[in-house]
Amino acid sequence: MRIILTIAITFFSTYLIAQKKCDCLKVLDYITNQIEKNSASYAHQVIEYKRQNEYNKHKTQTLKIATEITTEKECLGIVQYYLSFLRDSHQELYVTNEYYPFKSFNDTTSVKKFLQENVENHKLKKNNSKKILGNWHYKNGLFSVQIQKNKHKGREYIGVLTENFNNNNQFLGYKGDLKIEFYKNYKGELFAIFWSFGQKPSSYKVELNGDTLKLGRSLTFYRNDKDIKKVDDFTPSDSTYFKELSRATNYIRINTFDYENKSLIDSIIKMNRQKLVSKENLIIDVRNNGGGSDLSYYPLLPFIMDKKSYQNPIAASSIWVSNDNFQDYYNERYMYGINTKQDSLNADREIEELRKHIGGFEPFVKTTSKIDLIYSYPKKVYILQNRKDASSTEGFILTAKQSAKVKTFGENTGGYVSYGEWRKLGIPNFPAWISMTQKKMIFYDGSDFETIGIQPDIELNPNFEKDWTNIVQKEIEK
Template structure:
């Protein structure tokens, strides 16, 4: 969830110098001090876990990082330090400078395969009595030839518009499809334990998906749909059958116009169809305003919205000052932010409700739509932040039931702002607001639980069919 929606990213830049090795201790001390002084969730966890536990955690972290000069290892330790407070809603990332230095430290060499003669390769594939994953596979900006060599399937580049070069090996998969090694764009090998061959046309290696290009084989509709869900960056939807409209929303980040347009196109179908399925698997959030138009299709009664309170510090208030001083911002907007900024500045070191003097707001609509009669929302562990806020609002409707797995739990402290460390090595994001829900109705690290839980015996590719099956009984 981004600060007051319109602020989006606010990166505070520092002057920094070049360093070959990572000074992890210096970066840790800066992140630790910044978090202690400014994060809205810091004191809540200290009060909950105790200062002694925190000091022990700090000492153990300091001991580990003292020996680290590797940027990636430092990143892991910084993330582990932050996980004392919560499992998500913070961010540690390497800057371009650090990535460049890390590449020099690691100096991974590309693994290359013998050049593939495409026409000869295609003839070899077609001559086989049965098909495996051998063939041509496409991913974003890549065409990959997969060929079995000894006891491995080797995937190498035959066409590229990316950082990979021709004949670079992208992955190696064991003959029994139980594990793989994936080579990242800087050629670092990653060990992968999840490999799936879905139908004839989708190959999943960890969280990466590839679609078959050749040979052309029968494509099951549910496999094609699943690939679209896992690869699409934009919302999509359609009338699935006479009783169901299906909509997938991959993100709420700067997607309001796309979501609004999709619902506008499908409006006539939605308001005469009994069931609506909204799939937000892997939607990690964005801006609350992105889903505002969706609420009308779910609405049955006033929706309670628990308001956040903002922690006022000089650093936390800086984004509003940037807007006020921006010559491209109109005067009315500047005036609004100036009033908010002044209110925060008058209350340094305190939590302030910027919206009103109430802890809870009610969202009301003039009427409830007759259709859809039932709304199923598909969720999983990758739903965070604004996606969870949407779920919180939606589940208050009598029409709505949740399906899937519990969400990730990153909502109680929110509204992230972004910084760059003084060394220029790390991007760092923390939160400036906390919800009045805590501690009585906390979400962080616990998530929001579905009404219908899908355990591991139900493959994710079958989730939509399972939701349809359950909803068919709601007559």
């Protein structure tokens, strides 16, 4: 929504007609109702933890802001702000293709028209570097924003682009375009809605420390351009393979634990078993591994674990059995792993057992696991992890860390491990949907990794990630 106070009335009228109008209060009423009935993270964090009072304060603030919102794009931001109350990395907001009136961001004319019609634009002010106000430079120098006071639509501040933004021959933003919205939540803490250059919102806690401004873990801004750092553009290999690094150290790269990759992992381990059990050290690189199936990493455990019995890091899981969630499981009861009539009967029996627990979480029993074989070699196993590790990859790391042979290097993982089994929640007459989680995970020691991630034993500088393998190899072979 492009608003400049000096704009001509005729242009403003055209702008209003071009807007995609939205009854944001109606959208939020629908979403809050669905989340409160069906979300596992809501049932866990609000109902079980008895946080209704805090939640209601957040919800009231969000609904009040929604009364001032008139467009789909603005409403996306408020929906994202509402969802930020729940720490659930699997429960996310996604835009649909209907959000964009063009097929590619290479269509510069259509992109410019979309930005002019849907993105607020503000005049830059004299740079007033006071507390959070003033100009800030993104950590790699890609763009800069000016943070200004702005009390409209429930906000405290806004951050706008200081220059037109082009990247890879694509026009993605005008000088003055809204990039960040800052809100004070029910606890008086600053929360930010950050708009990607694709105009998709994400929510982050705000941390201001002198001349450094951080939004969550990933977005860092500096007051002084001299602090801009040359960022390592390294991306771990998007493949799975084995490599001998030296006479003492082997290396396995696993880019995904997707079930489709299991056969490749199995074959690599089988083909290189003799090499694996003849060297002192093994480096397992799971950086940027978004997870998949636990079955994919089980063949690695004999080389990693120092005991045959181990605790499952996720000791149990429990479905939030709302009426809608039950119906979803009922409809899909024959979709997976049904090959015989007995499989169908078992599925029917399981769904009838689930029916008994409608209105609450299903009961659970904490479990342990056992492997038939463990190898004495490798003597030491080193796991490389980063912030893009998620879900079952985090389960693999938690399993491996039970072994005295294992040490982890890198940075905190993504924190996508406490909730799962999401289903698609479509939103009527709105260009977005939500991946609503239906199951919570239970940990043996009551740990909470959601959005925080699993801390490595030894932290490595993410600005030099391309050197991590060499750093670890030198450390273990010295």
